[in-house]
Every structure is written in C-alpha cells, then in structure tokens.
Amino acid sequence: MTEKLSIAVVEQDHERALMIIDGLRDAGDYEISVIGDVTGLARRLAALAPDVVLIDLESPDRDVVDALTLASAPGDRPVAMFVDRSDSGVMRAAIEAGVSAYVVAGLSRERIKPVLEAAIARFHVVARLRTELAATKAALEERKTVDRAKGMLMKAKGIGEEEAYALLRKTAMAQGRKVVEVARALITAADLLK
C-alpha cells in the first residue's frame, strides 16, 4: 500500500480553492493543503514538501514555483513541471484549462494522472465561472449606465422611458456605436456641464 499523495493548491481566492479541493476529493483520497497567502511562497512550499503542486496558469506566482524546479538545495526533493512526453495533448488540455502541475521526481505517471485530470476538469469550471461572473458584472454595469442616461434624457426632454431608449438606440445606430457607449458619452458630457 502506497502512502497518500500530498497535494498543495496555490490559490489566493478562497472560493476557488474550495472548488478545486472538492474536485480533487472526488477523484481520490489525497492529503490536500491550500496556500492562500503567497508571501514567502517558496518557503511555505519547502516546509509543506508536497508531492504535487497545482497552480493557476495565470498567477504571477507561477514563476516562483517554476524557480523551485532548479533551486534544489541538497536534501531537497527535486521537483519538476509535469510534462507528459508521451502525450502532449495532456499539456495542451492543462494549458487550456489554465492549470499547471509540478510533481516530485519519481512519482509514477499512473498516480499523477487522476490528479491532473481532476484538476483540469475543475479548473475548467473555475475559469468558466470567472468568465460568467465578469460578464454578469459588465452587463449589470452597462444596464446601470443606460438606465442613468435614459433618466437624464427623460428629465431633460420631458419624454417617456421608451422614447428615451429609442433616442439612445437611434443615435447609436447612426454613429455605429453601442447603446452603452452613447449612454456613457451622455453621462460624461452631462457631468462636465454640471
């Protein structure tokens, strides 16, 4: 019986860290720790000495983890980025999902594969949620801007809501711009004239 694999997840966002942990728990029985505070990351990782490190591809802290692959002091366990030489599709999938994995030398491919597969699946979900959240936020902001511009037009011109929106839309079409851009320009101009 082999010992449980220990996995360190470097992730500052608590919610996302939890999601990744859940995904890994579903995949197998692992000892999982999260590093949320990246100050002194190299030292923290050295102290934890995990078998596998998972880190967001888009995190600047990735270079710190990458540096560990060559800065092995005597007695340190050599760590390398997980590169599947027999299947570059795994690397492509990992990059697409936005995750990179570092593993301790000597771990068999069979033991790492389920971890990586679970991580890839979970990082995909995390990335999708992040995009959704950003899109929702942007949509809400746009809506607020358009509402405010509508309000200004209604007040200034004594027109109704529908008419105000129609006016914004007509202007946008005539200028080849988005409704929200016209609304933003109107608000900026109105603020200047105050």
Next chain:
Amino acid sequence: MSRAVNCGFVPLVDAAPLVIAAEIGFAAEEGLSLALHREVSWATLRDKLIWGGYDAAHMLAPVIVAQSGGVGVGDEPLDALMMLSVNGQVIGVGPDLAAGMRARAPGFLDARATGAALLAASEGRRLRVGVPFPFSTHALLMARWFEGLGAGRVELATVPPPRMARAMAAGEVDAFCVGEPWGSVAVEQGTAELILPGAAIWQFAPEKALAMPRAAVEAEPEIAAALMRAVWRAARWLGDPANLMTAAELLGRPACLDLSPEIIERALRGRLVIDRDGAEAPVPRLVEFFDAAATFPWRSQGLLIADWLARLTGADRARLRAAARAAFRTDLYRAVLGPIGADLPGASEKLEGAMAVPTAVASTLGGLVLGPDRFFDGTVFDPSDA
C-alpha cells in the same frame, strides 16, 4: 488575406518592438495580423509558446538557451530569431537600505561604489535580491555584480515584479533587479529607491529576444521572416527619439502596460526618477532597441549565457553551448534582414566586454558602430574559450 500571428508578451517597456509592430502597421505591411497577448508569468508564456498555440513570444534570452539546451520543460527547442532589446533593468532597494547607502553617496552609474555602499549598508547580513525569473539577464547581472564585488553572502530569490513591493515589506528581499517600468513604479509607490541601472554592470546586455519554437520556424519560415521584418522596422522606428512620446502612449494603453505614459517615457528616454524627492538620473542606453546592432542575436552572447547557465544549474556545458549556437539565429537574421537594409556585422561572435568606446567594425553597409559593452569589473568574455 492576412495571416494571424499570436504573440505573447509580458508587460514591460522592452515589449515595445512588438507593440509598435502591431500598432504602427509594420506587421500589417507584411501581411500579418499580429495579435498580442499579455501574460503575467514567464513560465506560462514559455508553456503557451510550446504547447498553448502561441506562434511567437517576447522572451528572456536565457530562457531560450535553457529550453533549447535541455534545462526547460519538454523537448521542444526554441529559437531566438533576433533580439528585441538590450539593457532595460534597474536595481532598487527599500527606503532603509537606501538611507544607509546615501551617507556614502555612490554615483548612480558606478557599479563598484554602489555595490560597496550596498554591502556596507546591509552590515554583514545575508543580502537577498529579488529577480523576476531564475533564467534571466537580471539573475545573470546580479551574479556578475556580486562576484565582481567579491561578495559571498548574496542569495537570489524569484519574486514576480507585481509582488516585489510586498516581498520587500515582508523582509523577503532587501533589493531587486527588474525590468522597467517596474523599478519606476516602485519609486512612484514609495516602496523603493533605484540605486543602479543594469547597464552600469554590463553596458550592452542582451535582454529580450523574439522567440519561436524551432519546429514552427522550420514549418513556416516565411511567417518567421515576415515577423522579423516587421519587428526590425518597429525597432528602427523606436530608434528615432521623435517617436518616443507616441511609443510611450501606445505602451501605456490598458491592454498593454496599463500605466501612465509619463512613467514609461522615463525608461524610453533614459531619464529615471530614482527616489521620492524626484531626483533624476540620466542613464546612457538605459534600454536600447536599435542602435549598435541591438537587434542582432550575437552568438557570443548566447554562449556567455550558456556558460553561466551551466554553472548555475550544473547542466552539461557543451550541450548548452551547442544549443546557444543553434538557437541564436544569426543565419536567419542575415538572410532576412540584410535585404531590407540591416547593416550586418562581419562576424557573428565577438569578444564580450572588450569595447570601452563606440567602435566602428566591418559590416556589409560599412556604417556599423558597436559598443561600448564593458563589464564594470573589466572582465572580457571570449566565446571561443574552452
């Protein structure tokens, strides 16, 4: 129909040739639709160049030598088609160390006096210096500097530039060597003062290269050539001081560095603001894009990097040297850029560090002036040196 080329970059002043190639139309003239993608980590940019579908990248020259010499990830060699920049690094310290050094008033361009003042101010404790990546010209310069100073007690730590201020506040590092504009940003935030430019350690240090996977260069040499022509013309455009204000504006845009153009212009014009009181320091050749054959990928520079990497990693020196020779594509540079007006040097290797003054050398058009390229301690690197 233009061909799409995806190119990754890290937000730094020395990404300018790529930004200008894309924005001013040099890429379009070559029939390329050059899309630039910002990355926050060198490891991720390297991986996306190898596995992630990028065609080309703004890359630390040592990463290319390391990757091609087997000290990287996977087995895909990368090529340095040409250099994107020379110099561009600055060294800074936190306010406490800066105050300790001020009493000794070292000159901003004097690497020896500044180094001595730094070591004296750190009072015998082990100095920790943050660099953005282990395989970087920054790390190479720091190694040379402290070696030349005879300082034994220095440790280099990898700290991503956006984390540098916090790492200094937390006492993780005492000093840093980073590419502009990160040094100027730290001064602006009041977290650091600048004490030395990288150019004071080595007057002509290769910094970023235009990288492509060798397999891609071989599969589509005409794309590599078109990109090289566009970037070379962009570098030439950057060599005209009249264009620097426009360059700073373009680099400052949100999709690029997302910073005030004023801060970016300091590096482009070689006029740094080095402390919170606004003291200015003019730096000759703070960052160079075009002059003195700055775009030429000297094999001797690749070999210097190879020798240093061999010492740093314990990897096979002969293999790294062979990789550097193969990766620094002077052959492509000559074939592609000669016909459009690049003044080609007679040799592809030279002594590094031997020119104390600007020196006219043999070249195809007869107008090439190289150097100065001295190391602060006067050492000279002979590429043929076994």
